[in-house]
């Protein structure tokens with residue numbers, strides 16, 4: 466069979482400081498740059514991404530693949546209309562040029578918001594359907610943080626989401642998407658069911674390494690093995706997306722419509738019963754640093770602090786310095802924090818050279834109200850090119866291109882600086898600038914959960930710290946204007962009021 470494959474991923478935090486323009490997709494960074502045609506195969510070689518898993522699986526079954534385009538940008542505010550039109554345009558153009566195909570697979574995120582469309586994926590799928598008609602099997606893999614809309618379900622034949630957060634199963638999810646494609650290519654049809662849960666889940670408590678998420682995700686395999694059921698997904702949603710359909714969902718597929726509906730109902734009910742457990746606990750930056758110093762004094766392994774509210778993996782710019790300032794203020798011993806996104810500081814460090822002192826204001830260049838760069842005399846400890854390959858379970862195989870990097874030191878605290886935004890979720894990102902994280906007392910990371918894949922195994926303890934940033938753990942701080950009414954903004958919390966005009 467001939468299967469077209471492509472991808473277009475963006476996780477949109479509509480409250481974040483900067484948008485994703487075409488350049489953000491074209492240049493890559495932590496993930497491959499925009500690729501088209503055969504370059505898609507090169508970009509996907511050996512990488513933990515859904516498209517890579519789908520390609521490997523389809524090839525091993527002897528199918529012919531037609532590469533379209535694959536693009537992703539670091540999470541941020543809206544995808545610009547220009548970027549959306551150009552990338553969607555080239556996917557559709559190549560799909561059209563491919564002539565008759567037997568199936569289409571798309572590697573999408575599920576939480577893309579563009580300047581004009583609240584539901585970026587729904588809009589892309591609408592255009593795809595207009596082109597290919599209602600009968601071509603269209604299978605889509607989604608991020609665990611997808612805000613799955615009714616349009617996405619209606620316009621595709623099957624949606625399948627990751628089951629781990631940190632997302633160590635991205636490639637595996639692509640392989641599972643192929644399994645559904647194979648069912649459809651065999652001429653079998655799948656009934657669909659979607660359920661929307663009535664409460665938003667904070668990112669940090671949706672981690673599948675902790676309860677209640679762990680048991681819920683673990684249960685999916687058993688639930689979808691019931692007769693007549695083919696696939697079940699639980700997407701936790703992406704809360705900082707101010708759209709009508711924001712929130713967690715369940716989608717189910719199966720050859721028996723009644724069994725499929727029942728499986729969706731039962732999974733939704735099981736999630737609802739765990740609502741209180743999704744509330745989670747966090748500490749202020751001040752308390753988190755004090756706690757880490759205290760624990761670190763008698764531990765042999767580092768205390769890992771998650772600077773979640775500026776997580777570049779959730780739309781933060783990775784340039785707030787609240788947690789850094791707190792580490793310096795409390796004279797945290799053997800502490801390192803990263804990665805601060807500040808191309809200018811990296812450039813100045815490279816110009817000055819290792820061992821030099823530079824007088825700079827670090828970070829906070831995105832103009833967030835109430836944020837100021839942290840001024841001081843920083844020592845340049847180590848320089849890096851920003852080019853290296855990751856080795857941890859989440860970014861496995863990713864060929865990083867983070868531009869000039871530097872390890873600076875202020876008041877005894879080390880700071881990793883990069884020229885591109887990237888979530889600190891792999892130990893290589895620190896080793897590249899001369900830091901063995903295992904040797905530090907405190908390791909502060911700009912990440913919410915993905916860091917756990919590589920850092921939890923070396924951590925004495927993981928503490929979620931709430932330094933000020935654009936990705937608040939507490940959704941009550943977000944001014945939703947488009948979210949539908951009747952959704953609890955936090956687990957067991959107050960209801961959303963509905964759209965404001």
Ligand SMILES: [Zn+2]
Pocket residue numbers: 608609610632
């Ligand atoms: Zn995600």
